[in-house]
Amino acid sequence: MTATLPLTAIVTGGTGGLGTAVTEHLLSRGWRLVVPWCVEAELDRVPVHPDLELIHADLSVESDVEAVIDLATKDDQRPLYGVVNLVGGFVSGQRVHETPIEVLDAQLSINLRIAYSLVQTALPHLIRRGGGSVVCIGSAAAVRPFPGAATYIASKAAVGALVEALAVEYACDNIRVNGLLPTMIDTPANREAMPEADRTSWARPSDIAEVIAFLLSDSSRAVTGATIPVANTAGSC
Structure with a gap:
């Protein structure tokens, strides 16, 4: 099946700082979206x-x-084609010998x-509908680690390995699987957590949303098993 609209995509984390931009962009491109939510206060962010x-949903x-x-598969006229995984969590501040194993368990979860x-x-x-496109959010830290976040980095590296394994395993089913490796994302939560940080190189949610839309589209039909860096290249000059 090709990514010819009208089709359905699931966007987990679609009410979050990054997810709002992705949700709005995909809606503007004509997708039917199913967005799970768990924090009621975030519902005001989406149109x-x-x-x-x-x-x-939990x-x-x-x-x-x-x-x-x-819910995503109930409309036969707009079948499920895209799965976008934006849900994630971040912890840092302790080296491995200072970090309880439960922190690793939580990050992997x-x-x-x-x-x-x-x-x-x-x-x-x-598989039954003839194909689809899966996009997962990893992290640039998985390939460029920094001290104090080993549990986060290990869990995001595992996401990259999952992407590569799924791409090989389901290639013959016409299912493409790709991952994104963003730098720090310029969201309200990250701005609040790091008010003094230089944000010029932070990845913009709107840019990431465009990359995701490309990976869901037929224009990226030759791309699978990729882990793609995304950053604010203009801000890094």
Whole structure:
């Protein structure tokens, strides 16, 4: 199946700082979107739109993941084609010998397990409909580590490995899988956490949204198994 609209995409984290930009951009491109949410206060960030369906879901719970997939696959006229995994978490500040193992477990859960679970549940539908495109958010830190965030870095590196494995495993099903490696993303939460930081090189959510739209489209039909850096190149000069 080619990415000829009208089609449906799931955007996890679609009410977050990055997700809002992705949601708005994909809606403007004609996609039907299913966006799981868990923080009610974030709902004010997304527009009211006839092609946007919001669903309250804890993506660490299998039954909630299944409910998201059920909603995304209910319209045979707009079949599920895209799966965009934006949910993630970040911790830093301690070296490995100072970090409880539970921190690693939590980072693997939010950064890797949720993406794995959602894609795993969506795959039978993508296979049956003849293909699709999966996009996962990794991190530039996975290839350029920095001290004090080993649990985060390890979990994001695992996302990159998952992308590469899925791309090989489902190539014959016409399912493409790619990952993005953003630098620090210029979101309100990151600005609040680092008010004195130089933001000139931070990746812009609108730019990332355009890359995701490209990876969901037929224009990227030759791209799979890639982990693509995304940054504010203009700000780094």
